[in-house]
Amino acid sequence: MRTLEECRNEIFRIGEEKIRKRRKARKTAVLCAPIFVAAVLILGVILPDVGIEKNDSAAAEGANAAGVETAAPIVCDMAKIIETESGNITLKEGEEAENLHTVIKDICGKDELSSCDIEDENYRIVFYSEGREIESYIVSGKLLAVENSEYAAELNKEDLEKLKKIIAP
């Protein structure tokens, strides 16, 4: 057994050690508090916003998977063919603007559009949906250009025939 003097020294040693530990823990808490607050802010404010976006896209995907109708694609209901040279160009009888729109989209989608300069403009095709202009193309010789861009697709024989079927000179 220890003497009272030894016990006294041990009591003070343990006491001071405990006080040191408490001070250290308090210091750590003070240092960690800003990090904790920042983490809470990130988790509570920033991530939920990202989560909402994710949820929206996930919900749309889910709706598609479930066969729920999403917003319908814009349907072209009118096309104006503006003649720039001689000749009168219109849609053939019985043809609809949407058919021409589809054909032109096919042509543009089939080829990789290459950059080009349109010098001579034969005619311009402008598509409308509910009175609002949605797209416009320029036909120049064997080129079909997307207006207000530098891209154009080359019209091959097949493409020209498809156009001829819809457009009446």
Next chain:
Amino acid sequence: MDSGAVSYRRFLDGDKDAFDDIIKELFHNLVFFIDRYVQDVHASEDIAIDTFSELIVHKNRYNFKVSLKTYLFMIGRSRALDYVRRRRIINFSGLSEAEDLEDGKVLEEEILSSERKRILSAALSKLPDEMRAAIHLVYFEDMTYGDAAKIMKKSRKQIDNLLYRGKKELRIILGEDGELLL
């Protein structure tokens, strides 16, 4: 205010020697009380040291409403119970039993001045923990039922019952001679 509390007040006011007075007055009694639960003098001594260190670490925790002895015994009891609980999980490899017994006797002689108390103390070891602690506090530490109840976190009635049943058990253990001791 009891003498322990007066000394502690002096210690809080900056008199370091006052703590020595508290140690002299209460340390061995606390070790002896803790040993009633722990049954290992060396472990009891460590627990008592840890209990006393609380007076240094948490200087404002003691509110001077109970005696310092009661306060220390309350902490000591809870630490002792923690130790006993832990010991059930971990097997401690302590000192040899003979050495432990020797130290136990030294402590007993220091605390228990009369032969009567020594005989009673030996018989106490055969009683259950709570009964042993209640008898120890009232008969060996001369505490009131109220203080013993506070330390053991029981009501005065429960302490009364523990003492009644404890005395009954002791009479059986000590036989006819025991009648005279109680």
